[in-house]
Amino acid sequence: MAIREVPIDSPIEVKLAWAQNCYRELREELLGDERIVEILRSFKESMQDSHKAMVTAGVVDECKDCEQREGGSCCGAGLENRYNGILLLINLLLNVKIPEKRYDPLSCFFLGQRGCQLLARHVICVNYLCKKVTDRIDPQKIALLREKEGVELECLFFLHERIKKKLIS
Numbered sequence: 001m002a003i004r005e006v007p008i009d010s011p012i013e014v015k016l017a018w019a020q021n022c023y024r025e026l027r028e029e030l031l032g033d034e035r036i037v038e039i040l041r042s043f044k045e046s047m048q049d050s051h052k053a054m055v056t057a058g059v060v061d062e063c064k065d066c067e068q069r070e071g072g073s074c075c076g077a078g079l080e081n082r083y084n085g086i087l088l089l090i091n092l093l094l095n096v097k098i099p100e101k102r103y104d105p106l107s108c109f110f111l112g113q114r115g116c117q118l119l120a121r122h123v124i125c126v127n128y129l130c131k132k133v134t135d136r137i138d139p140q141k142i143a144l145l146r147e148k149e150g151v152e153l154e155c156l157f158f159l160h161e162r163i164k165k166k167l168i169s
Helices: 012-031 034-057 059-070 085-093 123-127 131-136 139-168
Strands: none
Touching: 012 034, 012 085, 012 139, 034 059, 034 139, 059 131, 085 139, 123 139
16 A cells, blocks of 8 residues: 555645545555454444543533533634544544535634534544533543543554554555
8 A cells, every 4th residue: 555644734625635535545445454443343432432421421511501601612723733634534434524614714624513523533632621621520520531531542543553554554
């Protein structure tokens, strides 16, 4: 294969185009790799577990309340620049329809009307909690959430590394 990843400092549109091209060209080969399929399955389960923990802990309600009352979001414009092509490719492998344009000019490229459009998210997007949230939610619930997020991020790391290895081989 020997495909070079697009540089991290490239514009998001360039990284998206790279990921979409890889998806078109290599989808069958990547999804034919048993280890990738296994990690994708584990990732989906762990991502769902951490989302359930966010709901149970009350994080989702706190964030919705903040958005409605204060009109703000932690998902500001520019956050998308932290994403690399492989992370975007992983989302395509998870059948995510990545937006082609920004929904809100003040928000992250991937933030839509109903929240983040991505399933595989950057580490900062997975585990960032503002002080308002951490002050209002029971620390034991946050600890349980952190545990679930850790499993999600570990799966994502292994998936990222496996795909990167396949691309350079």
